[in-house]
Amino acid sequence: MIKAARLLILSASLALAGLSTPALADNSRYAAFVVEENTGVVLHSRRSEAERYPASLTKMMTLYMLFSALEAGDIGLNDQIRVSANAANASPSRLGLRAGDTITAENAIRALVVKSANDVAIAVGERLGGGESRFGELMTTRAAELGLTSTQFRNASGLPNSRQTTTARDMARLAIALHRDFPQYFDYFNETSFTWDGRTYRNHNTLVGRVPGVDGLKTGYIRASGFNVVVSAERGDHRLVTVIMGGPSAAARDAHAEELIEAAFATLEQREDTRLFAALSSPRINPVRQQDLIARDVAALHLNEPTEMGSANQPPPLQVVLADEDDMRVAPLAPARDPIAATQSRSEPSLIHGAWAVQVGAYNTADAAHDRLAEVAIFSGALLEAQPAARAVTISGDRLWRARFEALTEDQARLACRDLSARDHPCFAVAPGR
Structure with missing residues (x-):
């Protein structure tokens, strides 16, 4: 039975404003953005242009640069990346690498996605940019080319830096670029665990493997940013990117992200039903x-x-x-x-x-x-x-x-x-x- 639902101005049948719990809505760090990747239709936007700290969402850009280097032949998946003393001394979260250790590019990808390892991120930046500061400049330039007009990178990890800022909308653009430009590597974001040196780490993005259709991307947290997440999800012909920034806790952030994902998919389904109903029942006008x-x-x-x-x-x-x-x-x-x-x-x-x-x-x-x-x-x-x-x-x-x-x-x-x-x-x- 086709639903006789109608899109209402600024609501489209779902009261998403009510989905934001007071802890989120009243939080000055909060921002959210939901977009359908295939069409560019914006399904939810709240403070999406406000300046925010990306925290470990930064590693999505680090991975974009690493994927680009892999495609250009500048590095191979089995090539070793050497760890400097600077990288080894990174603040947690880290893999525990020591100065002089090496890690393959492929394991570095997994460590960045699953463990969000700062020591690995710094090592990648130093390998690709000749130094983390220079790599930050390269990241910012490439980000601008991708349309991230409100984003500045100063390091590869997302560790605190007052000049490393972005917006929820820009993080959605980056997520879309990762899927669009590197579909051959995107499955790494869907991995739920990573084993290194006899220890298995679980993906910080607990929505992967739990919420139907979710297949990545990345979480992030520093004290200044709150709890961030960028989530990609696909059901049928619809593919969503959902961004939450400034959550008060990982659990609240994930619950809110799941609410937005479910509401957005329901709205897209309803929109299709509405169009079909209109095609069958309403007079058309060219x-x-x-x-x-x-x-x-x-x-x-x-x-x-x-x-x-x-x-x-x-x-x-x-x-x-x-x-x-x-x-x-x-x-x-x-x-x-x-x-x-x-x-x-x-x-x-x-x-x-x-x-x-x-x-x-x-x-x-x-x-x-x-x-x-x-x-x-x-x-x-x-x-x-x-x-x-x-x-x-x-x-x-x-x-x-x-x-x-x-x-x-x-x-x-x-x-x-x-x-x-x-x-x-x-x-x-x-x-x-x-």
């Missing part, structure tokens, strides 16, 4: 006809001043953010109803006298209007306080629903349209009473 309706609706407003318009040949792929703001409160979904009846009886918020609005399209169902609002809401910070609504209107005998963000000031409305137009999303600012 992109050209849709743009005609938008143009007609603009003309019907009889605006006496220039409007701010963007242009797009067709709507972009669906993008949804689940619970982006700390103070967001999402109401639970009502029981599923007949979709046509729901479109006809949907209750919209009351108009606020004297407020401006932003219109992003006109559609032949209220659900389509709300879906459009969900698509574009993430592209302008000016819409954070806006009130989404689908307003019914009859134009030339056609019943349409205007997709609008309301309860804005004039400056907010015009700024939102500038932001949306810059991304080729149709938009115009609507003065009060229009």
Whole structure:
């Protein structure tokens, strides 16, 4: 039975804001980000651009550099990496290597993934960069090339350094790059244990092998960062990367990561059901006809001043953010109803006298209007306080629903349209009473 679920603006049916326990939400170090790797759809974002300390998430970049060297032939999996006195004196967590010891590149990979060994990370940095400081510079340069625009590396291990900073979004980008560029090595992240010198170490990422679909990547902790984790997970055609930073404990971090993973997969499944239901049950409108309706609706407003318009040949792929703001409160979904009846009886918020609005399209169902609002809401910070609504209107005998963000000031409305137009999303600012 296909679920008659609908994507709601900034919630997409799951109240992820409620998933953040007070210990996480009230923690100034907390940040989270969930993205579908295959499509780039952002499913959850909270303080994802805020500066954070990566701690041992740094080792994902160290591994990226090691994988690159393996591919270039600069080092082989069986080649020995020598341990310096500097590496041997690293703070825990470490493998316990002594100055003059060697470890193969392949065992170094396992030690970094499973044990998060700082002595091994330093040894790798010295082997590939000629010194850990120089290796940090190389890491930062390569990270920028990968799109990690807010990340600086100063060492290979993630040990405390006030200038070694990143963001949750950048760590997600790095995780995606590791899987995309080095699928042949990605299985190392899925290993649950590593044996060295007669001792077996368990993977710090306890989600691997326990949560269905989880196949890596990395945890991290220093006192300044709190408990961090980057998790990759795949189910069916969907592949997620989930980042949690600043957890109060490893257990709380892992529980929260699991909540976000389950919620995100459920939302993606629901979105597929919604699309299939719409394809079977709802009247369709082609992109050209849709743009005609938008143009007609603009003309019907009889605006006496220039409007701010963007242009797009067709709507972009669906993008949804689940619970982006700390103070967001999402109401639970009502029981599923007949979709046509729901479109006809949907209750919209009351108009606020004297407020401006932003219109992003006109559609032949209220659900389509709300879906459009969900698509574009993430592209302008000016819409954070806006009130989404689908307003019914009859134009030339056609019943349409205007997709609008309301309860804005004039400056907010015009700024939102500038932001949306810059991304080729149709938009115009609507003065009060229009």
